[in-house]
Amino acid sequence: MNGARNANAGIGRAASQIHRVLTEAWRLQPLYVSLYAILLSFVVGGVLISIIGVNPFTAYWALLRGMVGGGDEIAGSVARSVPFIGSALALAFAFRAGLFNIGAEGQLLAGGITAAYVGALSWMSDLPGIVAIPLILIAGTMGGAIWGGIPGVLRTKTGAHEVISTIMLNSLVLFGVRWMVNSRDPVVLRDTESTVPRTDSISDTAVLPELVDSQPVLHVGLFALVGICFVVAFVLKRTTFGFEVGTVGLNPHASHYAGINVNRVIVASMAASGAFAGLAAASEISGTNGFFQPGTFFLMGFDGIAIALLARTNPVAIIAAALLWGSMLSGAPLMQQEADVSIDVVRIIQAMVLLFVAADAIVRYLFRVRELDQSPFKATSIEGAV
Amino acid sequence: MTTVEHAVGATGASGRVGLNRQSITGLVFGLLGIALLAGVAPAISGTSRRFNFEPPPDPAGIGFHPPTWVVAIGVLFLLTAVLGFAPPEARRWASPARLLSALAVIPLLLVLSLALSDNPSTNIVNLFNESLVLATPLALGATTGLWCERSGIINIGIEGTMLAGAGIGYMTYATIGDAQSTGWLWFSILISVLAGGLVAALLAVLSIRFGVNQIVGGVVINLFALGLTGFLRSEVIVKTGITTGVGTSEFGLPLLSEIPVIGDQLFRGKPIYWMMYLVVIGTWLVMFRTPWGLRVRSCGENPHAAETLGVNVVRIRYQSVILGGLIAGLAGAWFSMESQTRFEDNMTNAAGFIALAALIFGKWTPWGAFGGALLFGFSRALGTRLQFLGVEVSGFEIPSEFLQALPFIVTLVVVAGAVGRSIPPAAAGQPFQRSK
Numbered sequence: 001m002n003g004a005r006n007a008n009a010g011i012g013r014a015a016s017q018i019h020r021v022l023t024e025a026w027r028l029q030p031l032y033v034s035l036y037a038i039l040l041s042f043v044v045g046g047v048l049i050s051i052i053g054v055n056p057f058t059a060y061w062a063l064l065r066g067m068v069g070g071g072d073e074i075a076g077s078v079a080r081s082v083p084f085i086g087s088a089l090a091l092a093f094a095f096r097a098g099l100f101n102i103g104a105e106g107q108l109l110a111g112g113i114t115a116a117y118v119g120a121l122s123w124m125s126d127l128p129g130i131v132a133i134p135l136i137l138i139a140g141t142m143g144g145a146i147w148g149g150i151p152g153v154l155r156t157k158t159g160a161h162e163v164i165s166t167i168m169l170n171s172l173v174l175f176g177v178r179w180m181v182n183s184r185d186p187v188v189l190r191d192t193e194s195t196v197p198r199t200d201s202i203s204d205t206a207v208l209p210e211l212v213d214s215q216p217v218l219h220v221g222l223f224a225l226v227g228i229c230f231v232v233a234f235v236l237k238r239t240t241f242g243f244e245v246g247t248v249g250l251n252p253h254a255s256h257y258a259g260i261n262v263n264r265v266i267v268a269s270m271a272a273s274g275a276f277a278g279l280a281a282a283s284e285i286s287g288t289n290g291f292f293q294p295g296t297f298f299l300m301g302f303d304g305i306a307i308a309l310l311a312r313t314n315p316v317a318i319i320a321a322a323l324l325w326g327s328m329l330s331g332a333p334l335m336q337q338e339a340d341v342s343i344d345v346v347r348i349i350q351a352m353v354l355l356f357v358a359a360d361a362i363v364r365y366l367f368r369v370r371e372l373d374q375s376p377f378k379a380t381s382i383e384g385a386v
Numbered sequence: 387m388t389t390v391e392h393a394v395g396a397t398g399a400s401g402r403v404g405l406n407r408q409s410i411t412g413l414v415f416g417l418l419g420i421a422l423l424a425g426v427a428p429a430i431s432g433t434s435r436r437f438n439f440e441p442p443p444d445p446a447g448i449g450f451h452p453p454t455w456v457v458a459i460g461v462l463f464l465l466t467a468v469l470g471f472a473p474p475e476a477r478r479w480a481s482p483a484r485l486l487s488a489l490a491v492i493p494l495l496l497v498l499s500l501a502l503s504d505n506p507s508t509n510i511v512n513l514f515n516e517s518l519v520l521a522t523p524l525a526l527g528a529t530t531g532l533w534c535e536r537s538g539i540i541n542i543g544i545e546g547t548m549l550a551g552a553g554i555g556y557m558t559y560a561t562i563g564d565a566q567s568t569g570w571l572w573f574s575i576l577i578s579v580l581a582g583g584l585v586a587a588l589l590a591v592l593s594i595r596f597g598v599n600q601i602v603g604g605v606v607i608n609l610f611a612l613g614l615t616g617f618l619r620s621e622v623i624v625k626t627g628i629t630t631g632v633g634t635s636e637f638g639l640p641l642l643s644e645i646p647v648i649g650d651q652l653f654r655g656k657p658i659y660w661m662m663y664l665v666v667i668g669t670w671l672v673m674f675r676t677p678w679g680l681r682v683r684s685c686g687e688n689p690h691a692a693e694t695l696g697v698n699v700v701r702i703r704y705q706s707v708i709l710g711g712l713i714a715g716l717a718g719a720w721f722s723m724e725s726q727t728r729f730e731d732n733m734t735n736a737a738g739f740i741a742l743a744a745l746i747f748g749k750w751t752p753w754g755a756f757g758g759a760l761l762f763g764f765s766r767a768l769g770t771r772l773q774f775l776g777v778e779v780s781g782f783e784i785p786s787e788f789l790q791a792l793p794f795i796v797t798l799v800v801v802a803g804a805v806g807r808s809i810p811p812a813a814a815g816q817p818f819q820r821s822k
Contacts, residue, residue: 100601160801161810168798169798170739182785183785185783302605306605342616342621344616344620347616350609351606354606355606358603358606
């Protein structure tokens with residue numbers, strides 16, 4: 001018991017040393033918790049790796065090289081991260097409005113299938129790329145926005161909680177797209193020549209130009225999604241609508257009293273949230289896959305929640321958090337190949353990151369970080385509980 | 387439900403919504419009734435069909451004339467519609483009529499699917515049994531949610547808790563003992579249950595001690611369980627080489643399974659399936675018939691009032707969430723050691739979320755949640771049966787996805803309050819802090 005306490009104090013002292021060095025080196029005050037959470041998660045992951053008898057440094061070295069070991073690896077990592085930017089932005093925007101959108105998973109599917117449908121329309125091949133590409137992206141965005149808007153409308157009209165309705169809508173759209181791409185009789189959207197269930201390939205004119213021929217392909221969708229992050233940052237910070245979203249998120253009753261149309265803000269925020277997810281899906285369909293398969297977006301919506309929280313709902317920080325997330329997933333296969341460690345370790349580390357970011361009291365205690373601001377995803381301050 | 391409706395009605399403006407809701411339901415049933423009488427009944431095949439009660443050869447059963455049944459159900463729907471708009475003195479029949487009509491949807495689906503298929507008969511006792519068996523993890527998961535939410539903790543992590551139970555239990559089975567021993571199988575099921583409790587304890591610590599948003603806590607658990615079980619599968623289970631085991635075996639309930647015709651089909655089953663009934667009944671008894679159950683419910687409705695009366699809210703919440711986790715662990719064991727005898731990545735496949743839907747559909751009550759689970763189980767069983775029967779509507783086969791999606795639509799409608807509102811425990815999702 002005593003030994004454990006000493007060890008604990010030892011870790012604490014070492015951690016506060018790290019903290020001091022970091023404080024002096026950079027001014028990263030608001031990101032401390034996220035950074036330490038990442039560090040701590042890798043430590044936990046390392047313990048797990050050593051339990052199965054592999055040197056964690058060997059494994060992490062392979063992981064690192066898989067992530068950023070060369071031009072192709074970097075491009076692949078960035079490419080893998082692109083859709084996460086969209087799904088995380090979707091979640092972050094809803095969080096800002098005080099809405100818990102569990103439905104990014106479904107909104108990605110809705111956006112993806114719409115984009116794939118529009119992209120494969122016969123007349124798309126007659127259009128020049130400059131028209132066809134925006135068209136497929138807008139189609140996906142609209143698909144996501146509509147599927148995201150429904151829970152917003154249900155919330156304002158009937159009071160149905162968005163967590164519940166988005167979970168239901170996730171399942172509904174999953175069954176819907178499965179049917180569309182599986183059904184042979186009647187053929188809905190299935191590519192009948194393919195042996196796997198998928199939609200027809202989109203027209204060549206609707207394919208986003210590729211930047212690097214990596215695995216997966218890095219395409220121009222990157223600029224679209226990064227651009228949207230900056231636009232959202234601007235909207236949230238500098239426009240009336242952004243102010244309204246933040247105010248409703250903090251206190252809907254006070255907002256109503258102040259004359260803000262709360263219902264309009266809720267529906268608009270949910271629709272915008274769905275739109276970002278839809279855009280992410282459309283850019284994947286157009287730039288990477290060229291067709292739609294139901295499994296493509298598996299877990300991407302839930303990962304988005306974690307990334308949005310890691311970035312503390314800051315649209316610009318999301319870019320960095322998504323890059324970390326995507327590149328870890330992209331680097332994991334090399335780790336499996338070289339160190340014979342299951343890629344699921346990365347998933348565990350990611351869950352740990354989310355855990356430590358959400359339960360920041362653990363991190364703050366270990367690293368002696370003072371609480372700067374109210375974390376937006378905690379219901380109340382933890383002071384009373386700790 | 388009625389007291390809540392009264393309370394809502396008292397506020398005036400919302401009372402009008404209640405009235406609208408009734409007339410909308412009436413309208414829907416009216417339109418359905420007209421469609422059945424005028425459209426469906428004349429169109430479907432008039433040749434006689436048969437519901438069997440036992441497998442061939444020479445099964446007992448009842449023959450029926452599909453159009454007659456469709457007309458009967460159509461008339462019931464119309465009656466319900468008329469009662470919805472009836473003068474106040476006849477209104478008291480409106481509510482039972484609505485319930486009856488809602489229940490009649492199930493025989494309607496059965497009659498229609500048989501009338502539209504090429505097969506003249508199908509075994510419905512067996513279909514009912516399949517529904518119950520498929521409802522097992524959903525009913526257990528919904529009970530998990532019930533314990534958590536009734537005590538004030540929203541649990542989105544049921545899915546992950548089940549998955550952890552399934553994975554860790556199977557891992558235990560594969561690592562110790564030989565794959566043929568049933569003694570170790572039971573030990574592994576126990577480990578599943580404990581693993582579920584442990585994962586739920588994580589959620590409890592996060593949400594109670596650290597005040598983490600409960601939904602975030604649930605998402606953490608889902609991601610974590612997916613990673614952990616995937617890791618255990620590839621690092622431990624696969625390396626043991628034991629990728630399939632024996633699994634629990636069927637047994638018949640004494641006396642009941644001796645009943646002629648139906649006994650052997652309905653009262654034979656595997657142990658976790660039977661435990662599901664015990665869990666549901668036990669939950670109902672403990673939650674609604676014991677002082678401790680009352681305390682649990684009070685923590686979910688008004689924790690501060692409960693605290694004033696001397697209830698230790700924090701302890702009760704820990705107990706209920708962990709109890710819920712144990713139940714979810716059992717549901718996990720159903721996946722990897724009863725339904726199938728192996729572990730696959732993500733093998734719970736969203737059952738935890740469906741269980742949540744069943745809970746909401748059942749308005750946060752044990753029997754309602756069980757009913758919701760049965761509905762989802764039935765829709766899945768019927769979906770498989772329809773594919774087997776080859777049901778066709780004007781040349782097109784009915785996709786099983788439609789039937790599987792049906793309960794989700796129903797739940798969405800219930801949540802949106804179009805057919806009787808589903809209201810969560812008042813304090814669910816709110817962290818509790820002791821008064822100083």
